[in-house]
Amino acid sequence: MREELVKRIYIFSPSLRIWHWINAVCIVILFLTGLYIGNPFFIGSQGLEATYAYAHRLTMDFIRFIHFSAGYVLMVMLLFRLFLLFFNKGDRLIIPRVWKGDFWKGVGEMVLHYLFIKPWHRTYIRNPLARLAYFLLYLALIFMVITGFAMYGLSDPAGFWAKLFGWIVPMLGGEFLVHAWHHWFAWIIIFFVIIHVYLVIRYDVIEKEGEVSSMFSGMKTFKETPVDVEDVA
Numbered sequence: 001m002r003e004e005l006v007k008r009i010y011i012f013s014p015s016l017r018i019w020h021w022i023n024a025v026c027i028v029i030l031f032l033t034g035l036y037i038g039n040p041f042f043i044g045s046q047g048l049e050a051t052y053a054y055a056h057r058l059t060m061d062f063i064r065f066i067h068f069s070a071g072y073v074l075m076v077m078l079l080f081r082l083f084l085l086f087f088n089k090g091d092r093l094i095i096p097r098v099w100k101g102d103f104w105k106g107v108g109e110m111v112l113h114y115l116f117i118k119p120w121h122r123t124y125i126r127n128p129l130a131r132l133a134y135f136l137l138y139l140a141l142i143f144m145v146i147t148g149f150a151m152y153g154l155s156d157p158a159g160f161w162a163k164l165f166g167w168i169v170p171m172l173g174g175e176f177l178v179h180a181w182h183h184w185f186a187w188i189i190i191f192f193v194i195i196h197v198y199l200v201i202r203y204d205v206i207e208k209e210g211e212v213s214s215m216f217s218g219m220k221t222f223k224e225t226p227v228d229v230e231d232v233a
């Protein structure tokens with residue numbers, strides 16, 4: 001057996017880890033119920049007869065209720081995530097340091113590495129490509145909250161949500177296009193999720209830095225000092 005010296009670095013606060021998993025569950029629920037709202041294919045083109053649908057709890061009313069409830073949780077958790085930025089340094093790794101000279105070089109390096117073109121890359125607490133991807137995901141989630149609550153507000157044009165986010169409806173070109181953008185972004189987010197899970201598992205297997213377990217324990221292990229260690233130290 002070969003022994004290696006490893007350095008354990010504490011990165012993610014318990015709040016961030018709890019946030020991550022609640023957020024992941026919400027997104028899966030929102031995606032499935034959202035697809036159903038857009039096209040209720042689970043019950044066939046005709047749907048269940050109303051009485052049976054009610055008995056099966058498969059009414060559009062119920063699915064929309066789940067979607068909106070998960071939407072509220074997602075929004076509150078995003079505000080909570082914003083609040084976390086002020087405390088633990090490791091919870092600020094989503095800020096892409098685009099002003100740093102080697103940031104874009106690092107992004108290119110990681111893309112080539114993931115495409116199996118470059119066998120080696122520098123050791124990071126969080127690599128620049130991941131930082132950029134997470135930052136864009138946060139923007140996409142904010143967009144979903146704004147468009148989601150704008151649509152939610154349409155049934156009560158003088159209500160709170162219409163006043164807060166109603167401006168996005170004319171801005172995007174009307175109700176139909178708000179639905180369409182909300183729908184397209186749902187697919188972009190799920191595309192992120194699939195690649196994210198693949199890359200996290202790939203990182204875990206290849207780099208052996210305890211990537212998957214880091215979102216449970218908060219720690220990663222390194223064989224050499226990561227180049228961005230000052231972002232958590």
Ligand code: HEM
Binds near residue numbers: 134
């Ligand atoms: C709907 C599903 C998911 C979403 C939306 C999601 C989203 C995210 C986001 C936004 C971050 C960055 C956290 C931050 O620092 O602010 C992150 C990190 C992370 N996620 Fe997920 N995640 C999902 C599922 C998963 C799953 C299933 C796993 C485990 C297999 C996982 C493992 C991780 C790990 C290990 C990190 C830290 C990686 C790093 O430092 O670059 N995630 N995830």
Ligand code: HEM
Binds near residue numbers: 030070145147
């Ligand atoms: C990651 C987050 C989300 C995903 C993946 C998602 C997904 C979807 C999808 C696919 C649709 C169907 C669009 C169509 O084809 O017409 C939809 C509709 C909708 N979503 Fe979301 N959504 C998310 C967040 C939210 C949030 C935060 C809210 C806020 C309450 C929300 C409220 C709505 C509303 C009001 C509709 C239209 C319902 C209707 O026409 O009956 N969504 N969502």
